[in-house]
Amino acid sequence: MSVALALLRRDVARMLGSSRRGATLLPLLFFIAVAMLFPFAVGPAPELLARTGGGVIWVAALLAAILPLDRLLASDVEQGFFDQLALRGVAEELVVAVRLLAHWLSFGPPLMLATLPAAALLGLDRATLRTVELGLLAGTPGLAAVGLIIAALTVGMRGGAALSGLLLIPLAVPLLVFGAGALSTGGNAGIALTGAISLLLVAIAPFAGGMAIRAAREG
Amino acid sequence: MEPARLLATDLACRRGERLLFRGLSFELQPGEALQVVGPNGTGKSSLLRILAGLLRPLSGSVDRPADIALLDERLPLDGDLPLGRALAFWERIDGGGYGVGATARPGRGPKKDGPVRRHTSGQAGGAAPPLPGAGAAAVGVRDEPLNGLDGQAAADFQGHLAAYLAGGGMAVIASHQPFDVPALKRLVLADYAV
Numbered sequence: 419m420s421v422a423l424a425l426l427r428r429d430v431a432r433m434l435g436s437s438r439r440g441a442t443l444l445p446l447l448f449f450i451a452v453a454m455l456f457p458f459a460v461g462p463a464p465e466l467l468a469r470t471g472g473g474v475i476w477v478a479a480l481l482a483a484i485l486p487l488d489r490l491l492a493s494d495v496e497q498g499f500f501d502q503l504a505l506r507g508v509a510e511e512l513v514v515a516v517r518l519l520a521h522w523l524s525f526g527p528p529l530m531l532a533t534l535p536a537a538a539l540l541g542l543d544r545a546t547l548r549t550v551e552l553g554l555l556a557g558t559p560g561l562a563a564v565g566l567i568i569a570a571l572t573v574g575m576r577g578g579a580a581l582s583g584l585l586l587i588p589l590a591v592p593l594l595v596f597g598a599g600a601l602s603t604g605g606n607a608g609i610a611l612t613g614a615i616s617l618l619l620v621a622i623a624p625f626a627g628g629m630a631i632r633a634a635r636e637g
Numbered sequence: 638m639e640p641a642r643l644l645a646t647d648l649a650c651r652r653g654e655r656l657l658f659r660g661l662s663f664e665l666q667p668g669e670a671l672q673v674v675g676p677n678g679t680g681k682s683s684l685l686r687i688l689a690g691l692l693r694p695l696s697g698s699v700d701r702p703a704d705i706a707l708l709d710e711r712l713p714l715d716g717d718l719p720l721g722r723a724l725a726f727w728e729r730i731d732g733g734g735y736g737v738g739a740t741a742r743p744g745r746g747p748k749k750d751g752p753v754r755r756h757t758s759g760q761a762g763g764a765a766p767p768l769p770g771a772g773a774a775a776v777g778v779r780d781e782p783l784n785g786l787d788g789q790a791a792a793d794f795q796g797h798l799a800a801y802l803a804g805g806g807m808a809v810i811a812s813h814q815p816f817d818v819p820a821l822k823r824l825v826l827a828d829y830a831v
Contacts, residue, residue, distance in 0.1 A: 424729035432715065498711035501691055505707055506730060635691060 421508055422516055429520035441489065442524050445482035446532045452478035453536035464541050471540030472550045472601040478536070479529055479554060480590050483561045487586065488579035490521060490569040491631070500631055510628035518566050518623050526558035546601060552609050553597040560616030563623035564589045570627035574634035641702040642666055643688070643807055648697035650683050657683060658829035661697070663822070667805040670798070672816055675826030681811035682709065684826070685778045688809055709780035777801065777808045 433442055456474050457467055494500060503513055530551055537547045568585045572578030592615050600608025642665060649659035657680030665671055673681050686692040688699055689707040714723035777798075783791045791814075798808060799818045810816065 420732070421730055424726060427729075428715075428726045435717070494713075496711070497713050498709065499713045501707065502713045502727075503730070504691060505689060505705060507703075508730070636693065 422512060425513060425516040426520060429517055430523060433520055433524035441486070442528075445485040445525065446528050448485060449478045449482040449529060449532050450536055450539075452481070453539045456540065467541045468543060468546065471537070471542045472546050473598045474540065475533060475536055475542075475550050476553070476557075476594055476598040479533075479558070480561065480587070480594055482529065483525065483558075483565055483590070484583040484586050486521070486525060487565050487569045487582045490517070490566060491573050491627075492569070492578065495573045495631060495634060501635070504635075510631045511624040514566065514570065514627035514631070515624040518563060518620065518627075521566060522559050522562040525562060526554070529558060530554050549601055549609070552606075553600050553612055556609050556613035556616055557593045557597040558616075560593050560612070560619040561590060563616070563619035564593075566623050567619075567626045567630070570630035570634075573631060641805075641807075642700070643702070643809070644700040645688065646698050646700070648684070648687060648699070649695040650680050650687060650692075651695045652680070652683055656695070656831045658826060659696075659831055661824075661826075661829045663824060665807045665809070665822075667807060668802050669820045669822060670802055670808040670810065670816075670818055671822045671824055673809065673811040673824045673826060674813070679826045679830060681826060682780055685709070685780050685809060685811055689778050705778065707778045707780075708782065710784065777806060779808065779810045779812075781812055782810060783812060783814045 453471075453475065456471075460466060460470070500510060500513065504510065533547070533551060533554060537550065542550070565582075565586060568582045568589070572582045572585070575581065593612055596608045596611040596615065600606070600612070644664045646662050647659075648661040650657045661684070663671060673684060675681055683692060685707065687694045688701065689705055690699070690701065691707070713727075714720070715726070782794060786794060795817055798810075798816075802808060802818060802820065
């Protein structure tokens with residue numbers, strides 16, 4: 419338990435620490451920039467923005483999830499963090515599970531906060547905003563888990579950063595379909611399905627990530 | 638309890654398409670050290686990783702104590718943090734202090750403040766010898782420990798090593814440089830090349 423706490427402390431400090439704050443803020447600025455640019459591109463018609471705005475926020479969230487992937491695991495594997503932890507009998511699965519929590523903390527809640535100004539820029543009504551926020555709450559853990567699995571799989575590869583972006587998009591489609599789909603159906607069923615997919619991905623991620631990191635060590 | 642020892646039996650290692658060595662066996666008792674020598678690319682680092690349990694050998698087996706530490710050229714320290722805080726993470730994991738202040742000498746030793754990445758390899762390496770919990774581990778496995786250290790730091794390191802061996806530790810060292818510690822065995826990797 420104390421090992422998990424020490425890991426979490428380091429991961430959160432690394433993601434929110436002063437030297438890395440810029441890198442953590444970048445996806446948020448990217449996210450808000452998309453919401454800001456969209457009305458310029460399609461025109462300011464309020465009914466059009468209100469109808470498409472929720473979907474735009476989802477797409478922006480998905481693309482913003484790509485940005486932090488290259489730093490998520492690669493530098494730690496190169497520097498031998500995982501090797502040293504393995505020598506101390508700390509399972510890769512635990513390290514990856516803690517990393518998943520830290521990654522979501524640095525990415526999910528900030529994105530949900532940034533959705534408030536984004537929704538204002540797109541002129542979303544209150545009910546739509548609620549659906550988007552609940553959808554993001556259900557969907558961002560899944561996005562974080564997919565991102566972490568991909569980061570672990572591409573950890574030993576040259577050019578892995580570019581590849582991970584391409585891999586995330588198809589794998590995140592189910593989250594997008596149900597999360598953004600909840601906007602058009604207006605029901606909670608879509609959000610529930612998004613949450614179910616998220617839970618599945620979160621459950622798989624530590625094991626898939628741990629296996630991928632061990633495989634990279636042998637390679 | 639079974640007495641601690643490091644026993645390698647008939648090890649073979651393949652990296653990619655190349656068979657690096659085969660038929661490699663040795664035994665280390667507490668207090669003994671083994672220096673692995675051989676030209677670059679003969680598998681010294683791979684052998685150390687096999688001994689530490691990070692790499693599976695192609696064949697053969699290693700019987701090792703539960704406590705084993707590996708130190709290679711990669712320092713698992715966060716480059717953006719001051720050295721003291723970067724080490725504090727490992728102190729929390731290992732549940733003990735490394736005493737950086739004790740190895741730091743005025744003028745040239747590692748400073749606790751200032752980001753790790755601004756240290757030279759010698760300064761950061763000066764902090765490294767205690768890093769993998771060598772005080773507690775039964776076996777210390779080290780890859781080129783003297784790289785980047787000046788004469789005084791290298792002598793200090795050998796002093797630490799001798800004290801560690803005297804305390805019943807075992808050490809496996811891959812280095813091109815000569816070592817001056819008691820009970821040092823040599824393993825010439827070229828003898829096991831294919």
